[in-house]
Amino acid sequence: xxxxTSRRRWPLLVIPMISCLALLMLVVFLFGVGGVExxxxxxxxxxxxxxxxxxALLAIAMxxxxxxxxxxxxxxxxxxxxxxxxxxxxxxxxxVGGDLLLESNGSxxxxxxxxxxxxxxxxxxxxxxxxxxxxxxxAIITRSVERTIFEEE
Amino acid sequence: MPKTHYLKNATLRxxxxxxxxxxxxxxxxxxxxxxxxxLFWLPLMLVPTGAVFALSRKEGSRxxxxxxxxxxxxxxxxxxxxxxxxxxxxxxxxLILAIIGPTILMAIGCLLAIFSGRIPVQxxxxxxxxxxxxxxxxxxxxxxxxxxxxxxxxxxxINPYWLVWWPTFLLSVLLLSSFVIGAMLMxxxxxxxxxxxxxxxxxxxxxxxxxxxxxDGDLTDAAQMRAQLWLATADAVGTILxxxxxxxxxxxxxxxxxxxLPAPGLVSAMNEEEKEMVQDILNNNLGGDQx
Numbered sequence: 001x002x003x004x005t006s007r008r009r010w011p012l013l014v015i016p017m018i019s020c021l022a023l024l025m026l027v028v029f030l031f032g033v034g035g036v037e038x039x040x041x042x043x044x045x046x047x048x049x050x051x052x053x054x055x056a057l058l059a060i061a062m063x064x065x066x067x068x069x070x071x072x073x074x075x076x077x078x079x080x081x082x083x084x085x086x087x088x089x090x091x092x093x094x095x096v097g098g099d100l101l102l103e104s105n106g107s108x109x110x111x112x113x114x115x116x117x118x119x120x121x122x123x124x125x126x127x128x129x130x131x132x133x134x135x136x137x138x139a140i141i142t143r144s145v146e147r148t149i150f151e152e153e
Numbered sequence: 154m155p156k157t158h159y160l161k162n163a164t165l166r167x168x169x170x171x172x173x174x175x176x177x178x179x180x181x182x183x184x185x186x187x188x189x190x191x192l193f194w195l196p197l198m199l200v201p202t203g204a205v206f207a208l209s210r211k212e213g214s215r216x217x218x219x220x221x222x223x224x225x226x227x228x229x230x231x232x233x234x235x236x237x238x239x240x241x242x243x244x245x246x247x248l249i250l251a252i253i254g255p256t257i258l259m260a261i262g263c264l265l266a267i268f269s270g271r272i273p274v275q276x277x278x279x280x281x282x283x284x285x286x287x288x289x290x291x292x293x294x295x296x297x298x299x300x301x302x303x304x305x306x307x308x309x310x311i312n313p314y315w316l317v318w319w320p321t322f323l324l325s326v327l328l329l330s331s332f333v334i335g336a337m338l339m340x341x342x343x344x345x346x347x348x349x350x351x352x353x354x355x356x357x358x359x360x361x362x363x364x365x366x367x368x369d370g371d372l373t374d375a376a377q378m379r380a381q382l383w384l385a386t387a388d389a390v391g392t393i394l395x396x397x398x399x400x401x402x403x404x405x406x407x408x409x410x411x412x413x414l415p416a417p418g419l420v421s422a423m424n425e426e427e428k429e430m431v432q433d434i435l436n437n438n439l440g441g442d443q444x
Binding site for chain 1: 197241242244245248249252256259260262263264266267268269270271272282285286289313314317318319321322324325326327328329330331332333334335336337338339344346347350351354355359362363366367375376377379380382383384385386387388389390391392393394395396398399400402403405406407410414
């Protein structure tokens with residue numbers, strides 16, 4: 001069997017996923033998508049919110065890294081790097097999409113709060129789906145036919 | 154002068170009325186914001202904080218306190234649609250409450266199905282397996298019935314976050330099961346049969362999803378479902394990309410630091426005392442004459 005680290009086998013991980021997504025999107029297009037004018041705004045809001053929240057958590061984690069490695073300035077440089085990337089992402093999305101406020105939210109504050117709850121909802125869906133898929137996969141594996149590891153002579 | 158007479162004659166100019174109403178509205182808004190912060194946002198932040206607190210160190214009553222904080226905060230988030238109904242964010246708490254039942258059912262089902270299989274320790278009785286699979290199916294059927302017949306209702310209409318959660322969940326199950334099929338083929342040693350069963354599971358979800366995109370529910374029509382699935386894809390892709398950007402940014406900083414760390418200095422040889430200590434530890438652990 002080709003070893004795990006072989007580059008030839010990596011596409012096996014993503015090809016089924018990308019194929020499924022492409023097929024699903026094709027079906028959606030064939031049936032008719034409908035009103036999805038806000039899709040880029042939703043994408044941009046999700047991108048910026050998840051980036052901000054995860055960056056904040058990782059920046060906090062950098063304080064313990066700074067302690068253990070005796071690099072007191074590590075959190076400062078991390079925050080600097082995060083700010084630069086965040087600014088680039090924000091300018092990029094604003095440049096492409098313009099106003100990022102969704103119709104249902106009248107102000108930036110309302111949009112931010114909406115985005116945080118939306119992130120909670122999306123991540124909960126991802127985690128529950130992940131748990132279900134992993135649980136099913138392990139249930140299938142533990143119930144599969146017992147295989148002999150060594151053949152008796 | 155009698156008080157009633159004063160009130161009858163008391164009047165404000167139009168601009169004064171405007172200021173009065175603005176101040177009253179501001180006061181109400183501040184009160185509502187404070188209430189929402191106290192009964193929704195603070196508990197929401199305390200859920201992960203309590204869990205991290207409980208998991209970080211297992212000394213004394215720390216785990217119990219941490220889990221208690223996480224549990225009480227979760228209950229407060231889930232009941233926020235009753236405690237702060239005027240806050241739009243409470244729809245999130247309402248959604249979590251709506252999906253907690255099927256989620257628990259599926260989680261218990263998965264555990265029963267896994268631990269009744271061929272595992273070396275703590276194997277459950279044989280009948281736990283079918284019960285587990287039935288439990289998972291019931292959980293999925295519960296969610297399906299919520300889509301077709303009884304979606305979570307918040308402020309007399311479908312909870313807006315349900316329209317985000319349900320398509321994201323379906324899409325995630327489909328994509329993650331495809332990913333797991335790839336992982337079984339790539340990482341597993343001769344796991345083609347298991348990958349085949351997983352492919353069947355994935356196909357079932359795919360067909361189910363296609364049907365949902367074509368069949369109208371009682372309160373959710375197929376066209377709305379298609380639009381929501383498209384938007385959910387945008388949400389999920391945006392969320393995953395945002396997380397990846399954040400991780401890569403921090404990883405780059407850490408990599409730069411690690412690259413510049415000086416090489417560890419040479420350690421002096423052990424003296425006799427240290428050698429004896431090492432010998433003692435080895436004898437205690439490898440000798441076999443201990444209790």
